[in-house]
Amino acid sequence: MAEQEIGPGGEFLAELRAVLRVDQVSVDGGDLQTFAIDQGPVTDFQLPLAVVWAESVEQVQSVVRAAASHKVSLVTRGAGTGVSGGAHATAGCVVLNLTRMNHILEINPADEIARVEPGVINGDLNTAIAAHGLMFAPDPASYKISTIGGNIATNAGGLRCAKYGVTRDAVLSLDVVMADGSLITTGHRTFKGVAGYDLTSLFVGSEGTLGIVVGATVRLKYLPTIVRTLAVFFPSVQQAAAGVLALGAARVQPCILELMDGQALEELDFRNGSNLSQRGTALLLIQFDGLAAEAEEAVAAVELEKLGGTVSREDPEEARRLVDLRRNNRGLDVDAENRVGEDVAVPRSQLVHYITALGEMAVRHGVDLQVIAHAGDGNLHPTFSVPTFEPAGIAALNAALDESVAKALELGGTITGEHGIGQYKLRWLPLEQAEDVLELQRRIKELFDPQGILNPGKAIPARP
Amino acid sequence: MAEQEIGPGGEFLAELRAVLRVDQVSVDGGDLQTFAIDQGPVTDFQLPLAVVWAESVEQVQSVVRAAASHKVSLVTRGAGTGVSGGAHATAGCVVLNLTRMNHILEINPADEIARVEPGVINGDLNTAIAAHGLMFAPDPASYKISTIGGNIATNAGGLRCAKYGVTRDAVLSLDVVMADGSLITTGHRTFKGVAGYDLTSLFVGSEGTLGIVVGATVRLKYLPTIVRTLAVFFPSVQQAAAGVLALGAARVQPCILELMDGQALEELDFRNGSNLSQRGTALLLIQFDGLAAEAEEAVAAVELEKLGGTVSREDPEEARRLVDLRRNNRGLDVDAENRVGEDVAVPRSQLVHYITALGEMAVRHGVDLQVIAHAGDGNLHPTFSVPTFEPAGIAALNAALDESVAKALELGGTITGEHGIGQYKLRWLPLEQAEDVLELQRRIKELFDPQGILNPGKAIPARP
Incomplete structure (x- = not known):
């Protein structure tokens, strides 16, 4: 690291050490590695200058004042479970860790x-x-x-x-x-x-x-006291997606409505020893809660059987197991350059069409695909992957990703339903938002943070 | 009106007349009067220079471009049913009426x-x-x-x-x-x-x-297909307010939960020939909807009877009538300096305490009071009034209003639950929001509208 970079960081750290305890400021190599990234794909790895654990509002204020006076960037983070690189360290930054403010x-x-x-x-x-x-x-x-x-x-x-x-x-x-x-x-x-x-x-x-x-x-x-859970297996993912629309048309509102395609079921089975993929090619996991749960479940069962679904009413224990499987479908894997979980959303009427298009893209680009969706709000997490970091495979993966994002936008969707832009999705934001909207956001950012020290290079793209 | 004020407005209007039809621009005295105010109290009456009816996005853009180049203020309005003066004309403004963009x-x-x-x-x-x-x-x-x-x-x-x-x-x-x-x-x-x-x-x-x-x-x-309506009358408004908390504690979620005190019931009876005030001193009008409506209604009835409520299950026709009475409780009256409907909200646990305090204030200041509340979210509309515009009465009214607002803030509330700041409530906003928060909003306003031509003097107070 060049000396002129160490300089300001050094003065900044000295200032912090004057107000914080020893165990609140670390320049240990292991800590710098651990807190350099969140769970998003890494395309520009940077080590922070230091990691700082603030324990009170006043301490956060002290850290920010010192950062402002030395023009040091701050990347604030919690558990670092984000998947868009919003908490990745940037060049010359200090990571501000707030996990100890946990009261x-x-x-x-x-x-x-x-x-x-x-x-x-x-x-x-x-x-x-x-x-x-x-x-x-x-x-x-x-x-x-x-x-x-x-x-x-x-x-x-x-x-x-x-x-x-x-x-x-x-x-x-x-x-x-x-x-x-x-x-x-x-x-x-x-x-x-x-x-x-x-x-x-x-x-x-x-x-x-x-x-x-x-x-x-x-x-x-x-907190609902009554919960009813249906696992509905379909012969095709298109039929499952049509089921989402059928539930909407029947005007019942599940609290959980998750769609999983055959590849997703196979991976869950492989990870957990379950046998979901033997029960159908696609699954709608549906939960109703509250005093209307039983009545809504009855409506849903009728509608989905009409569409060719095999309806299974799950007892509370199995329901918990299935929902847990779904929540943990990523296992311990984090996204990497060769495995990216997307997060587009489309208007619900486009679900069937979009899922079909995703399958075609995967075949055309020669990449693996599995689809999991918070289908109730049209928010899909297709995961594209290739087996290795070999450049041609990564290029194919990126081409498939780009196409999947473009297709979601073409259908009236968004590039991110819930994961955020962070650092990884900056490249796609100009496809969704016009330059004048981006510029308005840049100006808001400048109004709030004139020196650009708060998590720079995230959320909105730099001026072209 | 001074000549220098007519000048810019005149050029502006000439520019508009070049792109709009004759019936889209009016300087007729009747129109200027009609569209000078919304339904909020008027404290600084101003006639607009003109009223303009835009009929397309492009026409709005033309009007704004012309206003920007001549530095003419625009007060945009729809039906003018706001009650905080947000659509009141300001000095030298043109009113931009969007009611014809109704597709x-x-x-x-x-x-x-x-x-x-x-x-x-x-x-x-x-x-x-x-x-x-x-x-x-x-x-x-x-x-x-x-x-x-x-x-x-x-x-x-x-x-x-x-x-x-x-x-x-x-x-x-x-x-x-x-x-x-x-x-x-x-x-x-x-x-x-x-x-x-x-x-x-x-x-x-x-x-x-x-x-x-x-x-x-x-x-x-x-749109729910099942609706259940309860009218629950209580011997005191405090008991009715306690009923709101009891419903929350029972974890049932009404779609409508309106509280009316005895004075409000008497005024409704007077306006509509109903006999609500003979049935109790305070009313909770409660509606449940959806497939759980019946089950929720049963829970509510039990809880409210425990608190001394007289529970009446209303048939759909009577339910519609009661809800309509409530919605139209203001009748054709609009707020004026001698009759102001407030719009504070308090945390629900403070409802009983706040309603008691309101009654004491009204007595102490010698003003009339009636209380209606969207009690389910703690949003109260106490209406203070005095019979005439006589200055001592207006002063007493304003003192009661100020005290009611201060009390709501003291209890952790807000000065406006749903009506907005507009022009009328600017005086109270600095009691709720710190100067640095106000200043941040002023700077956002300046970023979006550097010339200050969009509805100036509304929503946030000028720099002190």
């Missing part, structure tokens, strides 16, 4: 809200509030290890979104440290509130590029 | 979305989509006459918000004419999407100060 500050069952620090684990909050008959609805597959702060930074989705909404819908108020180290509070404790511009929504999903979320008031939902 | 551009039942021009009436959209078993959930009391564009500008709420969300939750994508006349599109057609910053939410509720919404893609919800 649930308040649970108010009557107001149906909780106040949390950003490092609180999604699953831990849910465990704590379940006793009150409440839940925090956003449930990314990583919910057992991902932080609420990370959920907010990426506007995380999950399986329950179609019925219960995404993270944005669950956030009422935020405490945010701005790029100059000042602390602001947005939003309100009440369910409704329209005072001023919606700054809260602007921060949600902004991937740490506009400010650093150091506290959140979230709205909780009722 | 439903697309209804897509499979995707559960609609695309509309801003002047489409909320009720007209709902009528058109009911045949598909769908509804546009935001239902401000004005839904029969208010426009979707106005709903979006104010982030309108209504009766069904606690279950179905507010306007922001129903908007997927916006077409917006910016202050320089350019046209941008935000958001996506899909239910989920996290590409870039959430510009859509930033425009929703911004009261025409950041851009002019000329098109919207909205998400529709399932």
